[in-house]
Amino acid sequence: MSRQMGLLLFFSVLLLSSVFAQISYSIPEEMSKGSLVGNIAQDLGLDIKRFVSGKAKIYTRSSEEYIELNRDRGVLLVKERIDREALCTETELCALDFQIILENPMEFFTVTIQITDINDNAPTFEKGEMVFKISESVITGAKFVLHRAVDHDAGMNGVQNYELKPTDNFSLKLKSTADGHTNVQMVLQKPLDREKQEQINLVLTAVDGGEPQMSGTVQIVITVLDANDNAPVFTQQTYKAIVTENSAKGTVVATVTASDADDASNSKIHYSITNTQGNFRRIFDINTENGEVYLIGNIDFEKNKHFQIQIGANDDGGLTDSCKMIVEVQDVNDNKPEINIMSKSNVISEDAELNTVVTIINIEDLDSGENGNVKCFVNENIPFILKSSTSNFYSLVTDSELDRERASEYNITVSCSDEGVPSLSSSVTLTLQISDVNDNAPVFDRSLYEAYIVENNTPGLSIFTVKATDADWNQNARVSYILEDSSVNGVPVSSYVSVSADSGVIHAVRSLDYEQIKDFKFRVKAQDGGSPPLSSNVTVKILIQDQNDNPPQVLYPVQTGGSVVAEMVPRSADVGYLVTKVVAVDVDSGQNAWLSYKLQKATVTDKDAVKQRLTVIVEDNGQPSRSATVIVNVAVADSFPEVLSEFTDSPHDKEYNDTLTFYLVLALAVVSFLFITCLVGIISVKIYRWRQSRILYHSKLPVIPYYPPRYSDTLGTGTLQHVYNYEVCRTTDSRKSDCKFGTAASQNVLVMDPSSTGTMQRKQSDKNILDQPDSPIEDIG
Ligand SMILES: *[C@@H]1O[C@H](CO)[C@@H](O)[C@H](O)[C@H]1NC(C)=O
Ligand SMILES: *[C@@H]1O[C@H](CO)[C@@H](O)[C@H](O)[C@H]1NC(C)=O
Numbered sequence: 001m002s003r004q005m006g007l008l009l010f011f012s013v014l015l016l017s018s019v020f021a022q023i024s025y026s027i028p029e030e031m032s033k034g035s036l037v038g039n040i041a042q043d044l045g046l047d048i049k050r051f052v053s054g055k056a057k058i059y060t061r062s063s064e065e066y067i068e069l070n071r072d073r074g075v076l077l078v079k080e081r082i083d084r085e086a087l088c089t090e091t092e093l094c095a096l097d098f099q100i101i102l103e104n105p106m107e108f109f110t111v112t113i114q115i116t117d118i119n120d121n122a123p124t125f126e127k128g129e130m131v132f133k134i135s136e137s138v139i140t141g142a143k144f145v146l147h148r149a150v151d152h153d154a155g156m157n158g159v160q161n162y163e164l165k166p167t168d169n170f171s172l173k174l175k176s177t178a179d180g181h182t183n184v185q186m187v188l189q190k191p192l193d194r195e196k197q198e199q200i201n202l203v204l205t206a207v208d209g210g211e212p213q214m215s216g217t218v219q220i221v222i223t224v225l226d227a228n229d230n231a232p233v234f235t236q237q238t239y240k241a242i243v244t245e246n247s248a249k250g251t252v253v254a255t256v257t258a259s260d261a262d263d264a265s266n267s268k269i270h271y272s273i274t275n276t277q278g279n280f281r282r283i284f285d286i287n288t289e290n291g292e293v294y295l296i297g298n299i300d301f302e303k304n305k306h307f308q309i310q311i312g313a314n315d316d317g318g319l320t321d322s323c324k325m326i327v328e329v330q331d332v333n334d335n336k337p338e339i340n341i342m343s344k345s346n347v348i349s350e351d352a353e354l355n356t357v358v359t360i361i362n363i364e365d366l367d368s369g370e371n372g373n374v375k376c377f378v379n380e381n382i383p384f385i386l387k388s389s390t391s392n393f394y395s396l397v398t399d400s401e402l403d404r405e406r407a408s409e410y411n412i413t414v415s416c417s418d419e420g421v422p423s424l425s426s427s428v429t430l431t432l433q434i435s436d437v438n439d440n441a442p443v444f445d446r447s448l449y450e451a452y453i454v455e456n457n458t459p460g461l462s463i464f465t466v467k468a469t470d471a472d473w474n475q476n477a478r479v480s481y482i483l484e485d486s487s488v489n490g491v492p493v494s495s496y497v498s499v500s501a502d503s504g505v506i507h508a509v510r511s512l513d514y515e516q517i518k519d520f521k522f523r524v525k526a527q528d529g530g531s532p533p534l535s536s537n538v539t540v541k542i543l544i545q546d547q548n549d550n551p552p553q554v555l556y557p558v559q560t561g562g563s564v565v566a567e568m569v570p571r572s573a574d575v576g577y578l579v580t581k582v583v584a585v586d587v588d589s590g591q592n593a594w595l596s597y598k599l600q601k602a603t604v605t606d607k608d609a610v611k612q613r614l615t616v617i618v619e620d621n622g623q624p625s626r627s628a629t630v631i632v633n634v635a636v637a638d639s640f641p642e643v644l645s646e647f648t649d650s651p652h653d654k655e656y657n658d659t660l661t662f663y664l665v666l667a668l669a670v671v672s673f674l675f676i677t678c679l680v681g682i683i684s685v686k687i688y689r690w691r692q693s694r695i696l697y698h699s700k701l702p703v704i705p706y707y708p709p710r711y712s713d714t715l716g717t718g719t720l721q722h723v724y725n726y727e728v729c730r731t732t733d734s735r736k737s738d739c740k741f742g743t744a745a746s747q748n749v750l751v752m753d754p755s756s757t758g759t760m761q762r763k764q765s766d767k768n769i770l771d772q773p774d775s776p777i778e779d780i781g
Pocket of ligand 2: 525536
């Protein structure tokens, strides 16, 4: 400093010597008060005394006095702090000009004090920080103007340079302008990336050229603004999801997520389904905000087993990404097995062979896996089974023999169920008719019919009905009744009975006589209408019931027209003496032949009379009863002459007795004769037959003794039948009931001998009665 001052002094002296009135000093600014500026007295070449006497003083126009004059010492001192920057602003040359005035004599001197700069000011920036908002999309090379720093010092002490740190993205460019200023610019060297660094802090330093160097800094805060430079990115390229079919609408299938590194609206993502084909949009929708894929339609496994959904994400700036979502549909057992009848017979013959196919069915279940595994079965206890031929095809076949008579119709329920959980099933019922085959013969109600008919019936009377049933159906079960040919007593049975073909009613063709025939058998055939027809037959036995149509016949005593037979009772007879026996018979049977005897005149009026006439009434027990009367003559005498005399008392009686005796003898003779003749005849016939058994010869038995049924107990030759001529009613065709009247085929004639009450003759026209096995022979029990 002192050296510098010395230089200045030298310069001032030179100046003083040449110009006189002018003297210059140079001092730096900011010298402390009282500092010596210059020895002015000496430099002016004046004595100190002169200064004192001349009353030297400083004259200045400015109000501020920075410099004072010490007269006693003749020096200039710093009176006030001198700040060059305050004094002169930026002017390079800064000087204080004043005059020193002396009196006695008046002299003045111009003094210039040059103030030199010292580096007392650092560069400063107007604000503490500079704020920029720069889009990350700004290209490199972009320039940003920075504020200059201010340094009040001048010259080299002013701002000399700038520095920017860090220099990652920006560099500094300084450019001097024409007016000597410097434009400070920040140039983008490397693109910004908001996604990496959202805010950049830089420090700009300005330095001056002083010694020591001073600097000022400013913060540059750069906010990197977002540009839509990032597309959304899905977290996965392919999403997988499983959804069960029939899930409710609104079910979230899966959520896709995309992210966008950008900020704000540039990172706002909208999701959408981008498939253009298929029915995706009717089934799926996506929440545009959060990426939830949910159902809006029905998921049907049977229609779609999986979906491939294209999903896009786009931000507001229009950048996009896409991904796909594969949705597997899980089957739910929601389909029943379907039973389709492919072919079917409604009717099957009952003689169908085993394994005859009745129906073929096809099963379909749209579900998959277990849910579509179907098993079928038919109801039990039917003669059909289900056979599985190929997969999903079943045939219903006969398993055992069919019998329409047992079951004419089957309701076959085919049930199918799948193996899902829970299992679904369906069933179908087939109605199968069994058609008839004529495999059943008609069957009669009974194995043997017995019917009763009271004799003397009117021809055409219906006796009873046979009934046969046929288990078959319709025509195969239509039964016709046919009377089988046979003969009864050598007469075709058709002359006795007829059978109505449709109804099985058996009619009597003629009037029957119990005394002639007591029963007979025949066969009725029942035949169905099948082809070929089946038939069966039954034996019908008709029993003829007796009617009290015959009065008792008295055999003894023999009643003759004129002669009188009397029983002789000795006078000595005791009570209980058997007088005689009245013998009577009744050709009827049973009660009708049960005879009772009554003495009509029970009291003997004349006790002693030789001749007694008793009337005996013989009554049968029929309803109404029939009777016969017999008169028994009793002679009470000890000898036959007495009797005779008694009986021949009157000529009439005598005559009567004679005739009676005669007839008695005659009868006895005739009976004896007949008996012998018979005996001889029978013996000769037997012998003849024994001898010539090979020769066919039908002999006629001319006369056969007749014993009434209840009477003949010894020989057992049998009763003879009464055969009358009747007008008979019979039909030519058993199915019709027209009547034709004619005479009976057999020409049996009953010959009654009026002279004999006990004997009858019978002419048999065609057959020997003894050869008739069916002829009713009855013994009196
Ligand atoms: C079969 O079903 C029908 C109709 O339900 C019924 O009328 C008929 O009686 C049934 N048949 C058998 C044999 O069960
Ligand atoms: C009657 O039926 C029996 C079996 O019941 C049979 O043996 C016989 O041949 C049948 N008679 C006629 C004539 O059909």
